[in-house]
Every structure is written in C-alpha cells, then in structure tokens.
Amino acid sequence: xxxxxxxxxxxxxxxxxxxxxxxxxxxxxxxxxxxxxxxxxxxxxxxxxxxxxxxxxxxxxxxxxxxxxxxxxxxxxxxxxxxxxxxxxxxxxxxxxxxxxxxxxxxxxxxxxxxxxxxxxxxxxxxxxxxxxxxxxxxxxxxxxxxxxxxxxxxxxxxxxxxxxxxxxxxxxxxxxxxxxxxxxxxxxxxxxxxxxxxxxxxxxxxxxxxxxxxxxx
Amino acid sequence: xxxxxxxxxxxxxxxxxxxxxxxxxxxxxxxxxxxxxxxxxxxxxxxxxxxxxxxxxxxxxxxxxxxxxxxxxxxxxxxxxxxxxxxxxxxxxxxxxxxxxxxxxxxxxxxxxxxxxxxxxxxxxxxxxxxxxxxxxxxxxxxxxxxxxxxxxxxxxxxxxxxxxxxxxxxxxxxxxxxxxxxxxxxxxxxxxxxxxxxxxxxxxxxxxxxxxxxxxx
Amino acid sequence: xxxxxxxxxxxxxxxxxxxxxxxxxxxxxxxxxxxxxxxxxxxxxxxxxxxxxxxxxxxxxxxxxxxxxxxxxxxxxxxxxxxxxxxxxxxxxxxxxxxxxxxxxxxxxxxxxxxxxxxxxxxxxxxxxxxxxxxxxxxxxxxxxxxxxxxxxxxxxxxxxxxxxxxxxxxxxxxxxxxxxxxxxxxxxxxxxxxxxxxxxxxxxxxxxxxxxxxxxx
Amino acid sequence: xxxxxxxxxxxxxxxxxxxxxxxxxxxxxxxxxxxxxxxxxxxxxxxxxxxxxxxxxxxxxxxxxxxxxxxxxxxxxxxxxxxxxxxxxxxxxxxxxxxxxxxxxxxxxxxxxxxxxxxxxxxxxxxxxxxxxxxxxxxxxxxxxxxxxxxxxxxxxxxxxxxxxxxxxxxxxxxxxxxxxxxxxxxxxxxxxxxxxxxxxxxxxxxxxxxxxxxxxx
DNA sequence: AATGAATGAGGTTTCATTCAT
DNA sequence: TATGAATGAAACCTCATTCAT
Numbered sequence: 001x002x003x004x005x006x007x008x009x010x011x012x013x014x015x016x017x018x019x020x021x022x023x024x025x026x027x028x029x030x031x032x033x034x035x036x037x038x039x040x041x042x043x044x045x046x047x048x049x050x051x052x053x054x055x056x057x058x059x060x061x062x063x064x065x066x067x068x069x070x071x072x073x074x075x076x077x078x079x080x081x082x083x084x085x086x087x088x089x090x091x092x093x094x095x096x097x098x099x100x101x102x103x104x105x106x107x108x109x110x111x112x113x114x115x116x117x118x119x120x121x122x123x124x125x126x127x128x129x130x131x132x133x134x135x136x137x138x139x140x141x142x143x144x145x146x147x148x149x150x151x152x153x154x155x156x157x158x159x160x161x162x163x164x165x166x167x168x169x170x171x172x173x174x175x176x177x178x179x180x181x182x183x184x185x186x187x188x189x190x191x192x193x194x195x196x197x198x199x200x201x202x203x204x205x206x207x208x209x210x211x212x213x214x215x216x217x218x
Numbered sequence: 219x220x221x222x223x224x225x226x227x228x229x230x231x232x233x234x235x236x237x238x239x240x241x242x243x244x245x246x247x248x249x250x251x252x253x254x255x256x257x258x259x260x261x262x263x264x265x266x267x268x269x270x271x272x273x274x275x276x277x278x279x280x281x282x283x284x285x286x287x288x289x290x291x292x293x294x295x296x297x298x299x300x301x302x303x304x305x306x307x308x309x310x311x312x313x314x315x316x317x318x319x320x321x322x323x324x325x326x327x328x329x330x331x332x333x334x335x336x337x338x339x340x341x342x343x344x345x346x347x348x349x350x351x352x353x354x355x356x357x358x359x360x361x362x363x364x365x366x367x368x369x370x371x372x373x374x375x376x377x378x379x380x381x382x383x384x385x386x387x388x389x390x391x392x393x394x395x396x397x398x399x400x401x402x403x404x405x406x407x408x409x410x411x412x413x414x415x416x417x418x419x420x421x422x423x424x425x426x427x428x429x430x431x432x433x434x435x436x
Numbered sequence: 437x438x439x440x441x442x443x444x445x446x447x448x449x450x451x452x453x454x455x456x457x458x459x460x461x462x463x464x465x466x467x468x469x470x471x472x473x474x475x476x477x478x479x480x481x482x483x484x485x486x487x488x489x490x491x492x493x494x495x496x497x498x499x500x501x502x503x504x505x506x507x508x509x510x511x512x513x514x515x516x517x518x519x520x521x522x523x524x525x526x527x528x529x530x531x532x533x534x535x536x537x538x539x540x541x542x543x544x545x546x547x548x549x550x551x552x553x554x555x556x557x558x559x560x561x562x563x564x565x566x567x568x569x570x571x572x573x574x575x576x577x578x579x580x581x582x583x584x585x586x587x588x589x590x591x592x593x594x595x596x597x598x599x600x601x602x603x604x605x606x607x608x609x610x611x612x613x614x615x616x617x618x619x620x621x622x623x624x625x626x627x628x629x630x631x632x633x634x635x636x637x638x639x640x641x642x643x644x645x646x647x648x649x650x651x652x653x654x
Numbered sequence: 655x656x657x658x659x660x661x662x663x664x665x666x667x668x669x670x671x672x673x674x675x676x677x678x679x680x681x682x683x684x685x686x687x688x689x690x691x692x693x694x695x696x697x698x699x700x701x702x703x704x705x706x707x708x709x710x711x712x713x714x715x716x717x718x719x720x721x722x723x724x725x726x727x728x729x730x731x732x733x734x735x736x737x738x739x740x741x742x743x744x745x746x747x748x749x750x751x752x753x754x755x756x757x758x759x760x761x762x763x764x765x766x767x768x769x770x771x772x773x774x775x776x777x778x779x780x781x782x783x784x785x786x787x788x789x790x791x792x793x794x795x796x797x798x799x800x801x802x803x804x805x806x807x808x809x810x811x812x813x814x815x816x817x818x819x820x821x822x823x824x825x826x827x828x829x830x831x832x833x834x835x836x837x838x839x840x841x842x843x844x845x846x847x848x849x850x851x852x853x854x855x856x857x858x859x860x861x862x863x864x865x866x867x868x869x870x871x872x
Numbered sequence: 873a874a875t876g877a878a879t880g881a882g883g884t885t886t887c888a889t890t891c892a893t
Numbered sequence: 894t895a896t897g898a899a900t901g902a903a904a905c906c907t908c909a910t911t912c913a914t
Contacts, residue, residue, distance in 0.1 A: 466776075467776040468689075468776050468777055469689055469777065470690070471687055471689035471690035472688070472689035472777055554835045555687055556687070558686050558835070559686055568839055595855075595856070596848070599848060599852040602828070603828075603852060603853045603856050604856070606853075607824040609828055610827055610828060617773075618772075618775055618786050620775075620779075621782055621783050621786055630817060634813060634818065634821060637813075638818065638860035638861065641861075641862070642857060642859045643859075644859070
C-alpha cells in the first residue's frame with residue numbers, strides 16, 4: 001500500500017447518482033412529508049451536495065414525480081404476469097398475487113410510495129390521479145377479475161367484487177402505512193411476517209364460500 | 219317561557235373561536251399536511267385574520283397538538299361506555315363498537331385526525347406516541363378484550379387477538395384514509411355506506427368460528 | 437416632551453410603501469442592472485426588510501415591470517399636451533418639447549428608466565417592446581409631426597423626418613445615459629445645463645433651413 | 655496545384671481559443687449583461703465546455719476585462735493615425751475620423767463594448783474608469799483638437815469644444831446603443847447606412863460656420 | 873379583541889468555480 | 894488539454910410570528 005490515493009473529495013458517479021438520489025428522496029419524503037423534507041437532507045443521504053441534485057432533477061417536485069412514476073408500475077407488471085401464467089384455483093392465484101405484493105412492495109422501501117401519495121394527494125392532485133389510475137385501479141382491476149372468477153367457480157362467496165377487492169387488501173395496505181408511521185414508535189414493533197400470515201388467513205376466510213359440507217359429507 | 223335567554227344583539231364569538239379555529243386547522247392540515255398548510259388559510263376558513271390565531275393558540279404546532287389531544291378521546295370514551303353497558307353476544311358488541319366508530323369518527327370530520335397523524339408521525343414523534351398510546355392502543359385493548367371474550371365463548375375462532383384486532387379494523391381505517399386522499403379524485407367516489415356493510419360482513423366472516431354444525435345438530 | 441414614544445421598531449405605511457419601493461428599485465436597478473441588483477438592497481433603501489417587498493410586488497420582475505410601465509408615459513402625455521396647446525412656430529414648439537423632456541425626464545430620476553431598458557432589452561424583450569412602442573415610438577411620432585410641419589413651413593430644411601427626429605434627440609439621450617454610467621466617474625462631472633444649451637443650439641442648427649437670404653433679398 | 659499546404663488533419667485550436675472565447679463572451683455579455691450572462695453559454699458559443707474557459711481566463715470577470723482592455727484601443731489608434739497623416743480641411747478630417755469610427759466600431763461587433771460598459775459602469779467602476787480615460791476621453795481629446803483647429807480656421811463656428819465633441823458624436827453613439835437594444839425589436843430595423851449619412855449631415859450642419867455668403871454673393 | 877403590515881429565519885434554486893477523469 | 898460532474902456561496906422567495914394600530 002504505497003502512499004498514493006489522497007482520497008479525492010468526491011467521485012464521478014453519473015450513472016448511479018439518479019437512483020441514489022431517488023432512494024434518498026423516497027426515504028426523506030416518506031419520513032417527513034414532501035413539504036417538510038429539506039433537499040439538503042436528501043442530498044446528504046445520497047452522499048452529495050445540494051447542487052448536485054439539480055444536475056439530475058429539475059427540482060424538488062421533479063424528484064417526487066420521478067419517484068412515483070417509475071417505481072411501482074414494474075412491480076405491478078410482475079403481479080400481472082403471475083395472473084397470466086397461472087393455472088390452478090383462484091384462491092391459489094389470489095394468494096400468489098398478494099404474496100407478490102407483500103414481498104415486492106410491503107417489505108421493500110417501495111412501501112413508502114403509497115404512504116407518500118396518501119399524504120400528498122391533496123397537494124399534487126395530478127400526480128395522485130396518475131397513481132390512482134396507473135397503480136391502484138389497475139391493481140384492483142386485476143384482483144377483481146381473479147375474485148370474480150373465483151366466485152363463478154364457487155371458490156368464493158358472492159360479494160360486490162369492486163368493494164371486496166379493496167377490503168381484501170386493506171389489511172396489507174394498513175401494514176404498509178403502519179410501517180412508515182407508528183411502527184417505529186411501538187415498544188415492540190409489529191412482526192410483519194406474523195401479521196401477514198394472520199391477515200391473509202382472515203381475509204381468505206372473509207371471502208370463502210360458505211362451508212357447504214366442507215370436505216363434503218355426503 | 220318568560221324573558222329568559224336574552225338573545226344578544228351581538229354575539230360574543232370569543233368563546234366559540236377556539237373550536238372554529240380547530241375545525242379550520244383540521245381541515246387545512248388534513249388537506250395539505252402540516253408543513254404545507256398556511257396559517258393564513260386556517261385563519262381565513264375560520265373567518266378571522268392571521269393575527270387572531272395567536273390570541274388563542276401559541277402557534278401552528280399548538281394548533282396541531284390541541285387538535286389531536288382533544289378530539290378523538292371523547293369518541294373513544296363513548297365506545298368504551300358501550301362495552302361497559304353491553305349485555306349480549308360478543309359479536310353484537312363488536313358490531314356496536316365498530317358501528318360507533320364508523321359513525322363517530324369515519325363519517326365525521328374527525329376522520330381527518332388519523333390521516334393527519336399517519337402523515338405527521340415522522341415529524342412529531344412525541345405527539346404520535348401520545349396518539350398511539352392514548353387512542354390507538356387504547357382502542358385496540360378494548361377491542362381485544364371483546365374479541366378474546368368472543369373466542370372464549372366460541373363465537374369467534376382462535377386467532378392471535380393482538381393481530382386480529384388490527385386486521386379486523388383495517389378495512390374501516392382504510393376507508394378513513396381513502397376519504398382524505400384519493401376519494402376526491404375518483405370518478406364515482408366510494409359509497410361509504412355500502413363499503414361499511416360489506417367490510418363488516420367480510421371482517422366478521424373472517425373471524426367467525428368455523429361452521430361446525432351451524433344450528434348445531436349434535 | 438414627556439417620556440413616551442419608545443420609537444417603535446417599524447411603522448405601518450401601507451400607502452407610501454409601493455412608491456418608496458419603486459423609487460428604491462429604480463435606483464438600484466439602474467446602478468447595478470436588474471440581474472446584479474439584490475432585492476435586499478432595494479428593501480434597505482426603501483427602509484424596509486426583504487419580506488416587505490413581497491407584500492407589494494409579486495417578485496423582482498414585477499418590480500421592474502411596474503417601474504417601466506408606470507413611470508414615463510405620464511411625462512410623455514405632458515409633452516403631447518404641449519403640442520396640442522401650442523400656437524407659434526414649429527421651432528418654438530420643438531424647443532418647448534425638448535425642454536419639457538429635459539426637465540421632466542433627463543434631470544429627474546426617471547432618466548434611469550431609459551438606461552435600464554437599454555441594458556435589459558435583451559433579457560426582457562416583451563417589456564422592451566412595450567417601452568419601444570408606448571414610449572419611444574410614441575415620442576418620435578409626436579416629434580416627427582412637429583418637424584414635418586416645420587419643413588412644410590420652411591422653418592426646417594428637408595430631411596428624412598424619421599431619422600432626423602432620432603438624430604435631433606440623440607444628444608439629449610446621450611446625456612441621460614451618461615448621467616447613469618460614466619458621469620459619476622468623471623473628474624469634473626458634466627455640467628448638464630451647459631450641455632443642454634449647446635446641444636439644443638447645435639441640434640437646431642443641424643435642421644435649420646439654409647439661410648438663403650432669410651426674407652430673401654435675391 | 656501540387657502538394658503545397660499540408661492542410662493538417664487536426665487543427666491546433668489552442669492558439670485561436672482565447673479570441674474565440676472573447677468573441678463569444680462579448681456577444682453574450684452584450685445581449686444579457688454581465689451578471690445575467692452564464693459562462694456556460696459563453697463556452698457553448700465558443701464551441702468548448704465550461705471548464706475550458708478556465709484554462710484561458712481566470713474567471714468571468716477576467717473575460718470582461720480582457721474584452722474591454724484589448725478591443726477598442728487599436729481602433730482608436732487607427733483614428734489617431736488618420737489625424738497624423740491628414741492634410742486638408744478640418745471638416746474633411748472630421749468626416750474621415752467619424753467614418754472610420756463608424757466602420758471600425760459601429761458596424762462591427764466591437765460596438766457591443768460601449769453598450770456593455772454603459773450597462774456595467776456601476777458594477778465595475780475601475781474598469782469603467784479605464785474605459786473612460788483610455789478610450790472615451792482619448793477619443794474626445796483627439797476630436798477636440800480637430801474641432802478647435804476647424805474653429806481657428808473658420809470652418810466651424812465657435813462652440814465650447816469639449817461639449818461640441820460629445821454632441822457631435824452623440825448620434826453615432828446612439829446608433830451603437832440602439833443596435834444592441836431596441837433595433838432587434840423594431841418592425842423594420844433601422845437602416846444604419848442612411849442613418850449615418852443623415853446624422854453626419856446634420857452634425858456637420860450643427861457646427862458649420864455661419865453661412866456668410868455661402869459661395870459668397872456680392 | 874382584532875387586524876394585517878412588517879419582520880427575518882429558513883428553504884429552494886442558480887451558477888461561477890473547482891477538480892476527478 | 895479538455896471535459897463536465899460536483900461543489901457551495903449567494904440570491905430569491907415563503908410564511909410563521911410579532912407588533913403597531
């Protein structure tokens with residue numbers, strides 16, 4: 001180890017910077033809310049100075065938009081792919097889809113985005129409308145098809161599918177919001193894995209077809 | 219009824235001012251978030267000028283605290299009273315309690331407070347901790363007792379009651395958040411009444427004891 | 437003089453403030469140019485703090501626009517009134533008009549505005565076009581009518597009146613620009629009164645009809 | 655045409671860079687003013703990147719100084735040479751000198767420099783003082799000698815020569831300023847050639863000796 | 873009590889300058 | 894040499910808070 005490398009004050013990382021900035025922005029925006037988030041904090045977490053943010057994004061709002069517009073749709077496409085490729089019971093597909101959502105979103109930092117949009121919908125209605133249509137309603141539509149097929153098949157009981165979908169996912173979404181709000185304050189933070197297991201169990205029970213002879217009697 | 223109630227020519231508003239200010243603050247804070255809310259907007263909605271706010275509250279943050287600390291606890295006490303006075307099945311009590319919460323909170327402007335706290339927990343951890351303990355966990359504890367009693371009695375199936383409670387209420391809470399975020403953007407906004415009916419139905423089914431001989435045969 | 441009046445930290449002067457701010461802005465903008473002018477300097481000269489500027493003008497650019505749009509046109513109207521009310525030789529009228537311009541603009545702080553527009557035309561083409569049409573060309577048109585009448589009458593020699601007007605006023609305009617640029621640096625600053633006298637003399641000689649035997653002899 | 659002139663494959667630009675940068679800087683500074691001019695724009699127009707500017711000049715202000723200090727003095731020396739070499743009437747010399755100024759400065763990009771200095775005198779008093787003394791006053795002194803000689807000879811009428819010189823050149827200077835401010839906004843831009851012809855005519859008439867029998871009568 | 877003009881701290885944004893590549 | 898990514902000082906602007914009226 002010869003006496004070289006005076007540890008340069010900064011490095012050029014043009015390729016990685018945008019994603020690093022987005023990651024940092026997501027964390028700060030989710031923690032503080034868009035208005036209370038300071039861009040300098042975002043920069044610091046990304047390991048750059050304030051001005052550098054502006055080399056990659058035109059401003060604070062652009063950061064928010066890039067965040068929302070790019071992040072979740074791919075996850076959604078994963079879930080849609082599951083549906084296309086599935087063969088088997090509707091119940092199994094439903095479980096697969098919810099599981100994918102849980103692992104792909106709820107357990108990842110992406111979970112911050114729904115929380116962020118929930119908080120900021122009032123200030124950014126355009127962006128919120130995009131999120132509503134491109135993510136939420138698209139997700140619901142997919143789930144709804146599956147649920148209605150399950151009803152047709154008699155796997156699930158007859159329920160208004162538009163509402164049933166929202167209600168079915170509600171416990172998972174609540175966990176997402178919880179994670180980014182009160183969970184850090186809990187004495188013993190919520191055990192996400194157990195929560196998911198129980199929530200899935202209860203949600204499935206909630207839509208299960210009435211037990212007309214479970215394992216049939218004859 | 220003789221000359222009681224003088225009906226004064228000019229009404230002393232001073233006594234009502236604090237509540238009017240709190241109402242206005244709640245509306246603005248929920249819509250925009252605490253940081254993005256402008257105090258002048260709060261004042262305008264309360265029909266007073268900016269300076270007047272400071273005659274009743276020591277500042278913006280004081281408004282937030284007063285809001286959170288005063289508003290929901292009374293509703294909670296109502297619900298607790300229901301439990302104390304109830305005689306009948308656990309299921310009936312559960313329904314009563316959820317119904318009270320729905321009408322007392324979800325359908326009222328108070329519904330904004332949970333949304334607000336969810337958004338601001340990161341910026342006001344003290345306040346959030348208060349809300350967590352004095353409202354959320356207190357509510358859960360109550361529900362939990364009821365649910366466990368129901369399990370004892372065989373009305374509900376055996377589930378980890380701490381989680382079951384959160385999950386049971388999740389659909390109602392989601393409606394609360396929805397109302398203050400995406401609902402104003404929906405083409406045809408969610409029908410809250412239908413939603414509640416279906417959600418309650420599904421949630422109850424989710425915890426119902428297995429139909430081992432409904433109307434039992436022996 | 438009893439021991440009252442603790443000299444308040446500031447005073448309410450809502451009515452006077454806009455004009456005071458415009459005066460201060462004119463001075464600073466002319467001295468430094470729009471871009472280099474700091475709003476805090478403008479505020480300080482007007483005797484207020486930074487924020488106060490924004491109570492009366494929506495921003496730096498609005499200050500510039502208000503300045504340009506409001507200030508000179510009235511002076512121009514004065515000059516136009518002179519023309520309407522005049523009876524006598526064209527030469528006399530021309531002198532009156534130039535004299536009015538000299539006293540009303542060149543010798544007043546308004547003289548800063550042409551200098552400012554000259555400097556900023558490249559950055560504010562819209563505003564510059566307004567100034568060109570509403571002030572400069574309007575002034576020229578007026579002067580031109582007088583000059584053409586003088587030519588008709590034989591008071592002035594035949595010249596392309598559009599150019600003659602520009603050239604006739606040029607020495608006065610140069611003094612205006614000089615005043616706000618190099619004059620403060622001159623060892624012995626230009627004597628404006630003498631300058632005007634000589635300039636007017638030369639300019640009039642420049643357009644005077646050739647002395648072909650005034651009251652011609654033959 | 656044999657193999658003369660190797661026409662190198664790659665051209666060493668380094669030698670021409672400084673002048674290219676100065677040309678670009680002049681254009682941008684004149685258009686936007688020094689403060690509003692972005693160095694990146696200068697670099698772009700010179701066909702290099704931002705950093706390269708610093709290889710040739712120590713900074714933005716150095717560009718400005720180099721611009722002003724180097725550009726016009728040579729033109730002035732040309733004009734001084736005319737005076738030295740002239741033999742003939744003062745009027746002829748005056749015309750020669752003004753014509754040289756018109757062609758060498760007014761019609762060239764160098765015309766931007768006076769406009770620039772006029773705008774920036776308030777921000778760069780040192781530089782402005784240099785320009786005042788090394789260019790403006792030097793030019794005036796030269797013109798003044800010629801004009802006074804003409805007065806001695808009876809070619810021009812008696813006028814305070816210090817002022818007469820400023821006034822005599824004013825129309826030409828105005829054209830210079832006009833060119834870089836409002837001319838680009840005119841519907842039909844000023845015809846510089848006609849302007850000069852008329853301006854010279856009027857200016858000469860303005861100083862001409864009284865027509866004591868022009869082409870004498872009697 | 874009430875107003876709203878005035879303040880000034882604090883955030884976003886720009887851009888001259890530096891420096892790793 | 895040349896580049897352009899990165900920096901950080903400095904300016905604009907907002908708005909919670911104060912205070913003259």
